[in-house]
Amino acid sequence: MGAKSHYNDVLKERNLKATKHRFAILEALENCKIPVTAEDLYIKLKRDGISISLSTVYRCLETLHKKGIVIKSNIPDYNKAVFEYNHNEHRHHMICIKCHKMQPVNGCPLEEFEKFIESKFDFTVKGHNLEVYGYCSGCGSKETASNYSCCPERNEGS
Amino acid sequence: MGAKSHYNDVLKERNLKATKHRFAILEALENCKIPVTAEDLYIKLKRDGISISLSTVYRCLETLHKKGIVIKSNIPDYNKAVFEYNHNEHRHHMICIKCHKMQPVNGCPLEEFEKFIESKFDFTVKGHNLEVYGYCSGCGSKETASNYSCCPERNEGS
DNA sequence: ATTGCAAATGCGAATCATTCGCAAAAACAA
DNA sequence: TTGTTTTTGCGAATGATTCGCATTTGCAAT
Known part of the structure; x- marks a missing residue:
């Protein structure tokens, strides 16, 4: 558990439980060059063989966003939110x-x-x-x- | 029709028909100090005794926005679009x-x-x-x- | 004015992103 | 391992926005 411990800390610091889904989401996001929608991410995770539900993706992203780990933004005239890892x-x-x-x-x-x-x-x-x-x-x-x-x-x- | 002729020109210039709904919307918007949602506007128009449907409000706003007469934006973490008159x-x-x-x-x-x-x-x-x-x-x-x-x-x- | 056609509107139904409810499955502290 | 608290899955619900289509309106040509 080398690389993952990083996410572990990030989550624990904010009183979030360290779950594999959160790891997966953070990892996927951190690898994205560009912001993605919840659904993009869901598809990507599925493709990577991760079993997760769309609502979990939404919920995690929202939680991570509220904690400042993830940035959520809106593209003008595009009615979806996009998310990206907050590199600070x-x-x-x-x-x-x-x-x-x-x-x-x-x-x-x-x-x-x-x-x-x-x-x-x-x-x-x-x-x-x-x-x-x-x-x-x-x-x-x-x-x-x-x-x-x-x-x-x-x-x-x- | 003094003041209204202004909107008339604005609309005609962009190949939009000059309808009373559009006048009403533009007038209402121009009077707003702050950006409003489509529904806010709908309520305001109704209150002013104007008979209009919510879909028309949406459609007009969208048209006016596409033509640059109205500015559409998003408030972060607020899942509604807001509109304002484009004062240029x-x-x-x-x-x-x-x-x-x-x-x-x-x-x-x-x-x-x-x-x-x-x-x-x-x-x-x-x-x-x-x-x-x-x-x-x-x-x-x-x-x-x-x-x-x-x-x-x-x-x-x- | 009248006519004709394209654009605009009303209404309700449809869509689409996002959220919620609730029971089952983790996580983690004791 | 046990108990408590979070998270998750699933599908249903929500809420903003859009669409379909019949009707009306604006307006240019007659």
Whole structure:
């Protein structure tokens, strides 16, 4: 039980029981380059020969998310939540508005902005959410999509 | 029909028919200080004596959003979409993780970051999504919530 | 104005992601 | 091993959103 003991600690620290399903989920997530939906993960686990139910996947992800072990986010105009292992490196993502692929970008330009907000409003900043969207290399930028402030329309006809 | 002609133009420009429902929705949205859910809007319209069905509200919002007239976004850990009129001022929001209230903040610190991304990755930036979350003035910061990188757990028990 | 056609709407049913209830199966402390 | 607390499986329930289709409306051409 070498590598697993790592997850063991992570879980125990937060008063979570160390179950094989949680190990499997954490391991699968940690291996994912990009955030996945609960169902993606479920399928992946099944494919790896792990017997688990979809509701368990949802429940575990939710629990792990609540404990900060997993990050949960939403892709604009995509009505599913996606999850990723929280590497505790602060980073954001680029999301392709065509194929919905998400890829990480390290670094964060927001420290000052948060200070600004706290100084200007009576608001205690606890975090933020930032995604940049556009066209990934595969999808190109041939489309003449208009650039709305939140989520362009898909190219419709034209 | 003085004020309404404005919406008329907005709609016509995008090849949308000018219907009273769309006027009503745009007017209601433009009057909202904060983003609202489709259902909030539906209730508001009903209260104002407008006869409309919930599916029409959804459909209109979606259409208006696709055309860039309305902004659609997601509040983390709140499984509903919220909508607001697109004033075309670029702005973001502070979201209270306790009461889910959202308030706008003008200004945006991301221009450089977007340039950085385009220069570093083969990605064509079309927009972004940024929300800051924490505790609003009403909800205070008394809770000792941990600050995860995306959405703290609610204070559980304690 | 009238006509005709495409787009928009109402209504309820359908869908889809996510959650819940509850009994059975772990985990883990004693 | 035993008892207590969590977790899990399964399927049913939920809740937001979408869809189908018949009806109505907007609006351009007559």
